[in-house]
Amino acid sequence: MMPELEETGKENIPIELTIKKAVEVICGKWRLVIVHLLRDKTLRYGEIKRLMPGISEKVLVHELKQLVELGMVEKQSYGEVPPRVEYRLNEKGRTVLPVIDLLGQVGKVFI
Amino acid sequence: MMPELEETGKENIPIELTIKKAVEVICGKWRLVIVHLLRDKTLRYGEIKRLMPGISEKVLVHELKQLVELGMVEKQSYGEVPPRVEYRLNEKGRTVLPVIDLLGQVGKVFI
Numbered sequence: 001m002m003p004e005l006e007e008t009g010k011e012n013i014p015i016e017l018t019i020k021k022a023v024e025v026i027c028g029k030w031r032l033v034i035v036h037l038l039r040d041k042t043l044r045y046g047e048i049k050r051l052m053p054g055i056s057e058k059v060l061v062h063e064l065k066q067l068v069e070l071g072m073v074e075k076q077s078y079g080e081v082p083p084r085v086e087y088r089l090n091e092k093g094r095t096v097l098p099v100i101d102l103l104g105q106v107g108k109v110f111i
Numbered sequence: 112m113m114p115e116l117e118e119t120g121k122e123n124i125p126i127e128l129t130i131k132k133a134v135e136v137i138c139g140k141w142r143l144v145i146v147h148l149l150r151d152k153t154l155r156y157g158e159i160k161r162l163m164p165g166i167s168e169k170v171l172v173h174e175l176k177q178l179v180e181l182g183m184v185e186k187q188s189y190g191e192v193p194p195r196v197e198y199r200l201n202e203k204g205r206t207v208l209p210v211i212d213l214l215g216q217v218g219k220v221f222i
Contacts, residue, residue, distance in 0.1 A: 010219040010222060013219060013222060015147065015215040016144050016147070016163075018222065019144055019211060020140050020218070021218040022214035022217050022218030022221065023139070023140050023143060023214065026138075027137075027138030029131055029134050032130050032134060033127050033131065036127070070221065095220050098213055099213050099214060099217055102209055102210050102213055103137070103210060104130050104133070106129075106137065106206050107128070107131070107134075108124060108132075109203060109206050110133065110136045110181065111132050
């Protein structure tokens with residue numbers, strides 16, 4: 001098990017509950033792709049949009065907002081003209097990366 | 112990487128596509144809990160329903176149907192009265208178990 005998860009002190013929570021919470025938080029079609037893109041770099045909104053041709057503006061804005069509210073991604077705004085906004089994955093967000101890697105593998109079984 | 116995934120010959124498929132397919136196939140709030148329950152036993156419909164108090168009949172029937180159509184679960188009907196129907200996880204279904212275990216851990220971070 002990943003070390004940073006061992007000390008959560010939440011060992012007795014039934015796995016059905018933690019699975020459902022993880023699915024609720026993590027399993028958005030686009031959400032995991034955004035986290036994957038932010039894996040090892042800070043990106044601006046426009047850069048993320050260009051890397052995700054299939055996503056609409058509305059959905060991307062929503063998903064980024066959700067990721068920030070969930071405490072997985074940090075948003076940095078610079079008081080410049082035109083405005084510059086950057087997104088970065090934080091430690092909580094990084095706990096999801098192993099799931100993404102595994103999903104990336106398992107997804108092949110179903111293609 | 113899990114051995115049975117290595118020989119898929121689908122190594123060049125972009126991870127964004129495989130993540131999306133995995134999320135589409137796997138990430139249903141109830142679906143993963145059903146797969147988890149079938150982890151090491153064959154269960155009848157009634158047994159699954161009792162183990163999942165929060166799920167409606169309609170949703171459970173739908174999710175089991177989806178799991179069978181996705182080739183993850185096998186359904187065995189016995190010509191008895193009253194009818195007996197059993198569900199069992201097959202090899203394709205078992206490829207999802209590591210994701211469930213990981214989601215079970217990561218979900219704690221968000222509780």
